[in-house]
Amino acid sequence: MSKKLELPEPNIELLGKICEDNELNSALTTEEKTSIVSRSPENLKNGELADSQGKFWAIVSLSAALLAVSLAAIFIRLSEREISPNATVFNRLWIATVVFGVWNGAGAARRRMSGEQVEERSSYTLQDVMLLTAVGVVSSASVGFWAWSLSQTNVANSTVLRNLTPLFTTFGGWLLLGRRFDNRFLVGLAVALSGAIAIGMDDLQTAGDNLVGDIAALLSAMFYAGNLLISEHLRTKFPATTILMWRCFIGSILVLPLVLLAGDRVFPYSGQGWLAVIALAVICQAFGQGLLIHSLGRLSSEFVAFFLLLEPVITAIMAWVLFSESLSLFNWLAFSVVLAGIYLGKSSGSVAQK
DSSP states (O other), rough: OOHHHHHHHHHHHHHHHHHHHHHHHHHHHHHHHHHHHHHHHHHHHHHHHHHHHHHHHHHHHHHHHHHHHHHHHHHHHHHHSSSSSSHHHHHHHHHHHHHHHHHHHHHHHHHHHHHOOOOOOOOOHHHHHHHHEEEEHHHHHHHHHHHHHHHHHHHHHHHHHHTTTTHHHHHHHHHHHHHOOHHHHHHHHHHHHHHHHHHHHHHHTTOOHHHHHHHHHHHHHHHHHHHHHHHHHHHTOOOOOHHHHHHHHHHHHHHHHHHHHHTTOOOOOOOOOOHHHIIIIIIIIIIIIIHHHTTTBBHHHHHHHHHHGHHHHHHHHHHHHHSSOOOHHHHHHHHHHHHHHHHHHHTTTSBBOO
């Protein structure tokens, strides 16, 4: 009898321990859920604030890039006093390749010396190599068709057609990537494009029938749109400096045979000529294009192309200040239309990268 009474005692203790454990787990689970729920709104708020700040600094970087890129026309004009347009492009690209190579090497050396843990990147895949090569090809094609169009048609036609880049970028994003854009972005795009076209409207009235040059300018806009779309995709894996180093290296290889076949002088012969091409490579290509590609990590390629409609506006104002080129009241009104369109597009939900 005593033995029978002794048997349930261990079971009672075991059941009591199990109950205590269940109560403790339940309490901890409830506390954790309560803690998560209480933190969620704050975390969401902090995430929205960080995203807003990131978008703000991306637009600041894009603005600085636009200012640097707008100086290209001035440096190109100075460089072409001594060498041809193709030679200017070649020197711009190979010098920028060296700059990006030194920058990447210095960054890697600094991380090794400081003992900083380097994030290991996956090796280059065949798709990566193909895309990096493609971005160099389409970028060089855009520059080449742009230069060719200027020799086949007037500046007004070429500029207006080249400014259709955001239209092709938006269409490519919708057709190839399944992007969707809200009405505010599309209205802003239409307004800014109309202002950009109006900038060259006076010159268009005296334009001749130069179909070949117009087609070349249109192809230049299409290739530049492809350049932005591919670069945006590559930014998900590679830093801006890596993308641009590949782009400049491949571009210089493609342009050099054109310079040699044409029998043009390859390098400048004076200090002023070298200063012009170095400034073109460092300020416009390395700094300007570097910030532009960097902004693609936060902003969509459609908005970046959209924002670049300000380039002819800034270039025209710089030419007005530096070279005393006249600007009419109609030009200033067109500038205002471009700014209004970009403001509408910036405030839409299609600015951020999808």
